[in-house]
Amino acid sequence: xxxxxxxxxxxxTYNHSKYIRNALNSxxxxxxxxxxxxxxxxxxxxxxxxxxxxxxxTLYPDKFKxxxxxxxxxxxxxxxxxxxxxxxxxxxxxEGDDYWTDENKLQKQVDFLNANPQYIGTAHRMTMVxxxxxxxxxxxxxxxxxxxxxxxxxxxxxxxxHFATLVYRNIYKENKYDYSVLYKAHEFIxxxxxxxxLAAQGNIYCFDERMSCYRYVTGHGxxxxxxxxxxxxxxxxxxxxxxxxxxxxxxxxxTNALKNVECNLFGVGIENRLKPMxxxxxxxxxxxxxxxxxxxxxxxxxxxxxxxxxxxxxYVKKCFENS
Numbered sequence: 001x002x003x004x005x006x007x008x009x010x011x012x013t014y015n016h017s018k019y020i021r022n023a024l025n026s027x028x029x030x031x032x033x034x035x036x037x038x039x040x041x042x043x044x045x046x047x048x049x050x051x052x053x054x055x056x057x058t059l060y061p062d063k064f065k066x067x068x069x070x071x072x073x074x075x076x077x078x079x080x081x082x083x084x085x086x087x088x089x090x091x092x093x094x095e096g097d098d099y100w101t102d103e104n105k106l107q108k109q110v111d112f113l114n115a116n117p118q119y120i121g122t123a124h125r126m127t128m129v130x131x132x133x134x135x136x137x138x139x140x141x142x143x144x145x146x147x148x149x150x151x152x153x154x155x156x157x158x159x160x161x162h163f164a165t166l167v168y169r170n171i172y173k174e175n176k177y178d179y180s181v182l183y184k185a186h187e188f189i190x191x192x193x194x195x196x197x198l199a200a201q202g203n204i205y206c207f208d209e210r211m212s213c214y215r216y217v218t219g220h221g222x223x224x225x226x227x228x229x230x231x232x233x234x235x236x237x238x239x240x241x242x243x244x245x246x247x248x249x250x251x252x253x254x255t256n257a258l259k260n261v262e263c264n265l266f267g268v269g270i271e272n273r274l275k276p277m278x279x280x281x282x283x284x285x286x287x288x289x290x291x292x293x294x295x296x297x298x299x300x301x302x303x304x305x306x307x308x309x310x311x312x313x314x315y316v317k318k319c320f321e322n323s
Contacts, residue, residue, distance in 0.1 A: 006034035007106060008086030008170065009094060012041055012079050014072075016096030017048040019215065024056055026099040026212075028063070030106045039065045041082035042096075044072040049096070076183035079190050083172055083182075091170050094212075098164040101127070102211035109167035112205060120202030121168025123149065123161025125210045131217050141214065149204040154195055155260030155295050156302075157267065160204040163191045164212040168198055176201075181247045186240040196244060200257040234272035241265035259288045263295040270296055271303070 009027055013020055027038055042050050050068045057064045067082060083091060090110060094100065102108075109122040125143065128136045141162060144153045149160035160166070172179055182193050198204060241264045248258035266286065269279045286292045 003035060005037045005088040006110060007036040007090045007092055007167070008088030009036060009038045009092045010079070010082045010086055011038060011094050011096060012075065012082060013045060013049055013096030014043045014075065015045050015047050015049065017045070017052060019097040020049055020052050022099045023094055023096050026101070027094065028060070029103050030100070031103045032107045034110065036106070037065055037088060038063050039067070039082050039086050041067040041078045042069060043075065043078040044069045074187065076187055076190055080180065080183045086170060086172070088170055090167055092167045093163050095163060097215045097217055098213060100164065100212045102209065105211040106167065108207065113167065113169065116205070118202070119205050120198050121160070121166060121204045122207065123165040123204055124207035124212070126162045126165055126212045126214050127210050128216050129213045131215065136216060144206050147206055149199065149206055151199045151256055151260045154199050155263035156299055157264055159191060159195050160206055162212065162214045164214060166194070168204070171197070171201065177251050181243070181251070185243040185247065186236070189240055193244065196257060196261065200252050200254050234268060234274060238265065238268050238274060241268060255287060259291055262286050262292050266292050267296045267299050271300060
């Protein structure tokens with residue numbers, strides 16, 4: 001019988017020939033005392049990505065499970081198929097244009113999960129870099145700055161960490177829920193769907209260390225930043241949270257999860273000034289109107305404070321430059 005790997009690393013790629021070696025090497029440099037598998041799903045890249053992946057499969061046949069698609073099926077369906085083929089006790093994530101920076105990342109997260117069965121997963125901080133790897137001055141990402149991530153943080157629009165920071169228990173092997181929502185809810189936002197699914201089943205521990213880099217690429221690729229750059233698809237975001245709210249009712253049966261999804265649903269409507277009738281209908285359907293309205297108000301205040309702070313910093317910087 002084949003041994004079950006401790007970790008399955010799900011790697012999603014499309015048009016990543018410029019970056020994929022860096023991503024895969026950051027996995028192979030990991031110092032661990034357990035077995036792991038790397039499950040790569042390339043969504044029919046038109047560049048040289050699949051040729052590079054074949055090279056790695058030849059060099060490390062015992063490490064890689066390559067899924068090289070002859071036809072493009074879309075990022076979320078590609079992702080869903082990859083995680084369904086992960087056999088490890090835990091799952092880690094990495095997109096083909098991001099990379100890990102700490103060689104002990106996997107060991108730290110696995111050790112924590114082994115010692116703390118009450119947690120569903122772990123995450124950590126990351127560094128945002130540009131296409132050529134330069135550290136960006138603007139380092140904003142909606143990740144949780146507290147040690148423990150819960151559904152309440154989800155209701156505030158926060159994530160436990162960037163996609164590449166997650167290591168969590170392989171919930172997909174248990175068949176407890178229908179996880180096809182990962183590709184049915186929206187075309188691009190799998191990280192927010194995963195955050196909801198995990199937080200509905202347990203808390204996530206967040207390390208303070210920065211152990212990966214998120215490559216903020218807006219010109220090409222299938223990342224959320226690339227697909228959404230310059231767009232203001234508020235209605236699409238609203239529909240996404242509407243679908244997640246329906247998922248909470250039909251599949252998760254979790255009132256706590258539902259009201260925190262509704263915080264995001266109502267917040268998107270208010271913040272982006274959708275039609276008053278849409279906002280009114282949403283308000284009438286809320287599970288806990290008081291809770292959702294309070295979260296939305298505090299979220300708007302927080303966003304306003306951040307915008308004002310950013311403007312003040314920019315103004316002060318200009319003053320010093322001109323003096």
